[in-house]
Amino acid sequence: MTQTGTRPSKSNTRQGWKFLLSRRWLSYFILLIVFAIACGFLSQWQFERRDEKIAENDLVTAHFDADPQPLDEVLLTLDAYDPNQEWTVVEMTGHYLTDDELLARARPFDGQPGFEILTPFETTSGEVFIVDRGWVPTGNEQDSPDSVPEAPTGELTVTARLKPGERQIPGRTAPEGQIATIYLPTFAESLGTDRTYTGAYGLLRSESVAAQTGKLTPKPELTEGNHLSYALQWIIFAVIAAVGLVYGLREEFKERNEDDPRVLAASARAEERRRSRGRKTDAEIEDELLDE
Template sequence: MSAGWQFLISRRWGGYLALTIVFALVCVLLGFWQLARRADAVAENNRVAANYDAVPRPVADVLDGLDSFDESQKWMTVSLTGSYLESEQLLVRNRPSGGQPGFELLVPFRLDDGSVFIVDRGWLPTGQEQDKPDVVPSSPSGEVTVVARLKASEPKLEGRSAAAGEIPSIDLPTIAEQVGEPTYTGAYGDLASESPSADTGQLDTRPPEDEGPHLSYAFQWFVFALLGFLGLGYAARQEYRALNADDPEEKERAADRERRRKAKAKSDNEVEDELIDRSASR
């Protein structure tokens, strides 16, 4: 290393380098985090494309057991035949939709084999006069055929309480305890259709297949990491010039930079004068 660059081995510049490395590592980690989020979005898009409009299959053919569910089965359509247990229905609290507070309406459905499957019959807005829906639609009575799309059980929210007939999350094991019958605890179903049909809450629509901006964000974070080192190099170069202003070679380089600057300024002025002359001649 030439004498002019000796300042780089000082403690101060060692600190600058350490900070730049930490900054770059953080940027790289954030970039990989965005790539992981994109991978999750792509996987979700693939599940929607493969499962959402598939031909419904009997739920017992899709789920091997009451506690069975794999993430690859999300949005898969299943058919159910049996009857709703309307007396066991539950409202799931704190389920906003479109910026409006509301509830999800869960109704246990007893299949012909005696097992129970939880069906989400849609979203209901919070009432105008009370912290409950103004109207809770009744389920069809008698034998019903249901088509639903699978979703996973949600985590239990510890420390959260709810009024009678309500529940803080779609925690299927807790719901199974309340139902008191053999109940599917791995997955529940968003209602797609039922026959005979009845009024429902607001049913979910097909999820948009959108990767989001994660790829561009990842690229930006990687660029920031590179810019950190480029900025450090620029700062080192500026300090070198300041410390070596009397060096003949540095003086020559400074003079050369000044000549190029003046030449560019002159060129810009000539272009501006030409434009003014053209304007004046019209």
């Protein structure tokens, strides 16, 4: 932390700690405080991200492979959805409204662009639930799939895993037969019915009638990521900065108080410890060079 070429003169020795009141050192302390606070916030943010990931893993563990529950017993109203219900497996009986199927565009899967097949499913009680029947890739020569698996016709039983509907993005449009986001009220408007579930939709798990589907969503990997290590790294950065400041402070104190008896005594003790470990001091090395 000392400035190059500004070694204190002999007249400035034995100043004690007065130099700490200089503008330079006050700036160092302020910078350290700001840096430590920033590191603290960033570390806390990473801890929070880790907690969120753990909560997500708990939902996957609890719901992904659980037995299905009736849709109307999980979602008590059409706009109902609780974040803790994510991945809950629901079951419904009815038929697909294949003529009202839409494709959600710009959906990557394994690094490839593609679409999600969104097919409305009308239950026997008359409600409409949107089912994601899987992913299909973008066509080889056009911005649409080469083929889309057809949903089975007739009455069947479907199980799906709940996912929250997406937010609408103003200004984002899509060609006919496609949508930019899975904004569920869009389906309610296009279907012309007020009996559409708008709080959540479902990722297809199974159909009682054998039919081809797109690539179904796999079970998420249960990992906490690197958030814990990042959080600890920010703490370490703050500690390193503090240690560096203390080291610079100590070195400048010795430089400004080089003829202070306490400093001389400390230097003598340090030299004695080095000798006891069998290491040559700088003075000993210089003497040997002069002898040669």
